[in-house]
Structures are given as structure tokens and as C-alpha cells.
Amino acid sequence: MIPRTEHTPDLVSIKGLSVDIDTPEGTAHILRNVSMDVPRGQTLGIVGESGSGKSMTLRTMLGLLPADARVRGGMWFDGEDLTAMAPEPRRKLLGRRVGVVFQNPMTSLNPVVTIGRQMGEAVRFHLGYSKAQARELSIQLLEQVGIANAANRLRDYPHQFSGGMRQRVMIAMALTCSPDLIIADEATTALDVTIQKGILDLLQEIQRERNMAMIIVSHDLSVVAGRTDDVVVMYGGRVVDRRPTARLFAPPMHPYTRALSMAIPRLDMPAHTRLPALGGRPPSVYDPLLTEEEADARDMDRWSSVSETIVDDSASAPDVVAAGAGPTAGEQVIVGTLAAEQEAGVAEGGDAEVAHDTLYAPMAREDEEAGR
Numbered sequence: 001m002i003p004r005t006e007h008t009p010d011l012v013s014i015k016g017l018s019v020d021i022d023t024p025e026g027t028a029h030i031l032r033n034v035s036m037d038v039p040r041g042q043t044l045g046i047v048g049e050s051g052s053g054k055s056m057t058l059r060t061m062l063g064l065l066p067a068d069a070r071v072r073g074g075m076w077f078d079g080e081d082l083t084a085m086a087p088e089p090r091r092k093l094l095g096r097r098v099g100v101v102f103q104n105p106m107t108s109l110n111p112v113v114t115i116g117r118q119m120g121e122a123v124r125f126h127l128g129y130s131k132a133q134a135r136e137l138s139i140q141l142l143e144q145v146g147i148a149n150a151a152n153r154l155r156d157y158p159h160q161f162s163g164g165m166r167q168r169v170m171i172a173m174a175l176t177c178s179p180d181l182i183i184a185d186e187a188t189t190a191l192d193v194t195i196q197k198g199i200l201d202l203l204q205e206i207q208r209e210r211n212m213a214m215i216i217v218s219h220d221l222s223v224v225a226g227r228t229d230d231v232v233v234m235y236g237g238r239v240v241d242r243r244p245t246a247r248l249f250a251p252p253m254h255p256y257t258r259a260l261s262m263a264i265p266r267l268d269m270p271a272h273t274r275l276p277a278l279g280g281r282p283p284s285v286y287d288p289l290l291t292e293e294e295a296d297a298r299d300m301d302r303w304s305s306v307s308e309t310i311v312d313d314s315a316s317a318p319d320v321v322a323a324g325a326g327p328t329a330g331e332q333v334i335v336g337t338l339a340a341e342q343e344a345g346v347a348e349g350g351d352a353e354v355a356h357d358t359l360y361a362p363m364a365r366e367d368e369e370a371g372r
């Protein structure tokens, strides 16, 4: 990883991004003033409940929105102003320099075409390679993502690979053009917990080896906590918490981040422990536009209403922990911070009183430091 200095300008920079889409039900305010940055060679985690706007943020950057979507705000990739680029050059730029791995490889892979042909087509399309060169590169990439007997496996169809192996194939395809940025959007969500850990470890290893930037998107805080430099927490289409990962659990924690962190099973919990979960429903895209202060005031009740609900009664705690951060720094931080908070009495319902400026102090400070 490259240490962050003023001389490493951000690879990705998103500033004040808003997206509205008109629907028969009214205007959907899908993104509400979203800002985030990814410095070169670093890893950003985007976390938040389903529907909070994580994927739409990335789709907006990648130019994959419906034609009638209204976009305001700024987006830069390696200093290029994406909002000023025509769709075609923009797709070309991002197609070569950004690799994306989605949750469900079966929807991205063609079921009736062999892996070799699908990989070969991608390589030849983007790099203009000959058939033989494309085959050679495909084998190398499959080997790099840990697929044994790669040359023979090129003849196989997607269904002949297990879920985890298919996701490895998708990673190999995402690496085709040696991208500067790899995006894993819920890339491991559908996988069984130990396989999930293997894929996340692989992504992290490749990211370090190739010195790429990475964005890991998950609804699961434990997936991003141990593997990222910075974390952005999204809620109702806006960014509610944004910090270096090392400070994500440092007091004063954001009440929503704290609620998310309490839903993570911990190593010291007995199997089938009831986990706290957020009650009620997150805001709707059709809710009116509010100021940050108004939205915080509206959301604070739900954020602090962590209630006793069974989140997952089937998996024992150690299994689930192994899926995400595992016994890594992130997990230790979560366990450590919650214990420390409990000792300090912070967890005893004190969060409702946390003032707006304490909540947002870390973000404001960062903005100041960065001269924004």
C-alpha cells in the first residue's frame, strides 16, 4: 500500500453526488450528496443496509444509470472529470482501468459459452491480443486466482465450477486489463462463510501484489472492517460516517456504525446468541430532500433503537466470524471497542444524546486536513 501523502492524488474522487430518477411513484432521490475518495493503492469499504445506495454510487461512477437519471455533483478518475466525458470514451477508460466483481457470477457469465472463450473474448476485446496470446493470459490469470489445472478448465462451462470457483473466474476476468481499481460489490455475499474468507483473502493479496486500489462493498461490516484503509457508511442514499478504518470504532462512534457493529457475531459469544438488530425500516428513496441535520434528527431514533432480534440462528458465532474479518485486526477492534465502550458506559443508551457536531467531527476534521 502506498502511504497517503499530498503527492498521491486520489484515484477516485466523488464530491457531492446526487442522483434523482423520476418514476411513476414520484421522484426517487437515490443518492443524496454523496462524497468519497479512494487514494491510489488503497482500499475503501462501503457499508450499509440493503438499498442504502452503495451499488448506485458505483453505477453512477461507471456510467451505468438509466438514461433519464439526473446526476449532479462531481466524479473524477485519475484526475479526469468523468462528468465532462462523453459516454463512449468514458466507458473505454473505465472498461480498461476498472475491474468489477459482482455478487452473482451466473448473471455476468454466459452459461452456454466456455470459460476459455469468455475470458479470451474479454482479453482480445480490451487488449487486441491474438487467440494464442489471449489463451496464455487467461491461463496465467486463472492460475493467479488459484484455479488448479487452468489450461484444461478453459474448456469448462460456468456451471462446472463451484460458486467460489466461479467468483475466482470473475476476479480473473476483472484483472484482464491490469486495472488500477478493482470493485468487489457484495462479491462474496452469496458464498458460504469459509469460501467467502478465501475470496476476500485472495482479493486482498492480489490488490497488494499489483498495488491496485480496491473498493469493497458489503452490507456486512465485518467483511470490510479488517480489510480496508477507509470506510464509508451509507444510509438512506447518503454518507453518514466516513473515517479511516482504524478510527471507525473509536469513540465517539457514529450511532449507526455502532448499531451495525453490534450485529456482528463475536468470538466470545456462545453459539445461537441473539444479536441486536435495527428495528423498523430505513428511509425511502421517495422521502423528501432534507438537510443533513434534519435527516440525522429523523434517523437518530432508529439508529439508537438496537433491539434484541435473532439475526442468524443457524450459524454458530465462530463460523460467521470466520467469514468476514476473521480473527484479524478488524474483528479485534470490534470486540475491543465494544468492550471498552461498555466499560465507559457509552453503550448504555448514551448515544441518543450524542450531538451532531461530535458525530461529524471526524469527517469535518478530515475535510479540513485535506484542505477541502
Ligand SMILES: Nc1ncnc2c1ncn2[C@@H]1O[C@H](COP(=O)(O)OP(=O)(O)O)[C@@H](O)[C@H]1O
Pocket: 021, 023, 028, 030, 048, 049, 050, 051, 052, 053, 054, 055, 056, 057, 066, 285
Ligand atoms: N431505476 C430506479 N428507480 C427507482 N428506484 C431505484 C432505481 N434504481 C435503484 N433504485 C433504488 O435505489 C436505492 C439504492 O439502491 P442500491 O444502490 O442498489 O442499494 P445497495 O446499497 O443495496 O447497493 C434502492 O432503494 C433501490 O430500490
Ligand SMILES: [Mg+2]
Pocket: 054, 055, 056, 185, 186
Ligand atoms: Mg448493492
